[in-house]
Amino acid sequence: MIKRVPRVLLLLITGYLCVAQVSSDFLPPEVRRVGMKLACLCGACNNSVGDCPMIGCHYSNPARERIAEMQKASTSDDAIVGAFVKERGVQALIVPPNTGFNRLVWWMPVVAILLGLIAIYAWVTRMRKPAADAPAIDPAVLEKYRDSIDRDLAKLE
């Protein structure tokens, strides 16, 4: 009986704290942390389980409860995520894993930029080529144009 006292006291204190608590946060941070790695598959949003804003979401809510339960059982974050992937496939992840064919989702934008840079380089090289073959210009003509430029610049200033 005496041994039970601290437990009862703890229960009472916890109960009091619950009653005294004026408000309660809806999503514990540790659940959110894991939830942010998982896609909400409700079909009505593109959010993660961690930040799906729909209070009554038919996918995120049970998923959060499951995460919380697994965390209570001291399951690691990776194992929780793994359990979701095992059940729903890789679509359970908010972004595809960087493996196999799915690597392409990450690499193609980089490849596209590189190809664009190569194309620009090729274009610039080609567009600058003819100037080298141009004939020498008469210095008198050049001087005339320079004078004209100087006059225009003087007007601007």
Next chain:
Amino acid sequence: MENLGALSLILAFCFSIYAVFGSVVGKWKARPFLVKSAERAVLAQWGLQTIAAALLVYALLTCDFRLAYVASHVNTAMPTIYKFTAWWGGQEGSLLLWSWILGSYSAVVVWQNRKKFRDMMPWVTATLMVTQAFFLMLIVVPLSPFEVLAVGKEIRAVPDGNGLNPLLQYWSMAIHPPMLYLGYVGFIVPFAFAMGSLITKQPGDGWIQTTRRWTLVTWLFQSCGVLLGAGWAYAVLGWGGYWGWDPVENASLLPWITATAFLHSVMMQEKKGMMKVWNMVLVSSTFFLCIFGTFLTRSGVVSSVHAFAQSPIGPYFATFLSIHIAATAWLILDRLGYLKSEAQLESVLSRESSFLFNNLILLASCFSILWGTMFPVISEAVTGEKISVDAPFFNRVNVPIGLFLLLLTGVGPLIAWRRSSLESLKKAFLWPSIGGFAISAALFALGIRHFYALMAFGLCAFVLLTVAMEFFKGSRAISAKTGQNLLSAMVELTHRNTRRYGGYIVHVAIVMMFIGFTGAAFNKERTIELKTGDEFDLGRYHMRVAEIKQGENPNYDWGHAVVEINQGGQLIGTLAPEQRFYKAGQGQQASVVAIRRRLHEDLYLNFAGMQNGKVIIQAYVFPLVGWIWVGFAGLIFGTLICLVPSKVKYEFAKTKVMGVAQGAAKPKAVSGD
């Protein structure tokens, strides 16, 4: 009435087919009367579509529940304005709106150019009417808006309709879809002129000059459509997100990006006669992406919040798009000889190069968004496994691209056309760079450690300084010459070259939007269960639930909470978020969020639900988000300035390398449009 509507659409379809053949055969066989009659057919199809549209709107306003479309999208309790907007609330009606806008644009094009471009116009008309015939076919055959409800052979009206989705009963949603459609459809006109110019082998500047203004107006509509959608999502969906990288949102952004690239690269063609092939590719891509966006929304190929119900029209779109892409690619390749550049690139350090990089980055962004949107479909086809590509992918890829684009927004105006010397660049970049670094350093010193945020704020300062310097230098020169004060000189400067300075205003608007986007790095949120009298904190705000009320009216049941907002011990106001459950239809739910809008941050409360006698409040603090909407206003203003004719008519002499000055120093280049 429904028969008249359906008949009008069938006749409009016939007229558009006639317009295609009349134009092509008339031009081919040199029969001007056929070409003229084809142009009249364009006007006729517009008139007929107007009749059909008016009949549908009348049916919606008068709640004619014999029509299946009306019964599905309207109910008697809806306000009149939303009965009207139900025109584009469903698949069939929105396709009619699409088609009617295209009909209207086509009629305007034909009327405007009745005495111009006589060589090109038959092909322009044919291109427009091929697209028109395609859309009319959709609303004539598989998706007629005039389908009636019947039991056996007897037409029957239902007592009341389902009503419009309550989420769509919001002012910006009333204008967001038409704006987007005005944008989507409008991009067909530059494409039609581009095709006309290619077919008639006149790939000079004629089509560019004709369609530049058109492209700009269309781009403005598209921008408004995208941003109104963002504003709607922010104010209605209850989680404060203005962009969710949803496939349909992405689809609206893709043509906007390629059109933005086109509006920049087109200057190269106008001023230097360069990049003709590229401009053809861009204007065609913009058109294809518009059709692709419409296909994504309506085919069900990707799952999206925005998508209309799945319908059988996906294959029609795929066929139409494939044929168009193949024909355009063939035409461009066949006419490459006519699309040769008229000038050479004189230096890598030039405005021309900065436009190239601008285009590269815009296209990279466009590709990454398209790739991310379609990758789940591609991956499933290849591996057989479904995957999710959600917001983190798009953010991770597009944030660096966006920042680089922001940098180019500031760099471009400082580099001269033709060539810039390193010395002149150093001089031009000195103060903006110092300003940018100073802002980043100051924010770092104030405790901000978010790398991208520091970069973004620094770049925003850099761009603002470059634009301010451009305005200041020009106005000071005018002020010195005319004696006007600096402000009047600035107005005069802008009026002299509206395209250039209007463009700078748009750049400033983009910077403001980036400031707003960057604020998202510092968002705070809390979802909390509360009863009357409960208090909670978020950021600098201390809040107390003063009252929770529930009730009903003929249209919906509602619950709302009155929340007192305190800051520093002072009551600074109250917010009353509300939740509604509409009685009509399937009892759909909608939130009326309460937002305390300020430029430095928004406080955003959403009544998310009731549980065990307590209210669930989602509270958010969104720093700087208001700058997005300020940027939106700036973008409209800047674009309108661009559309005002310049006071000074600029002529852009095409430069050509005539010879090389042996051993001579290179002439100094000057900046300017």
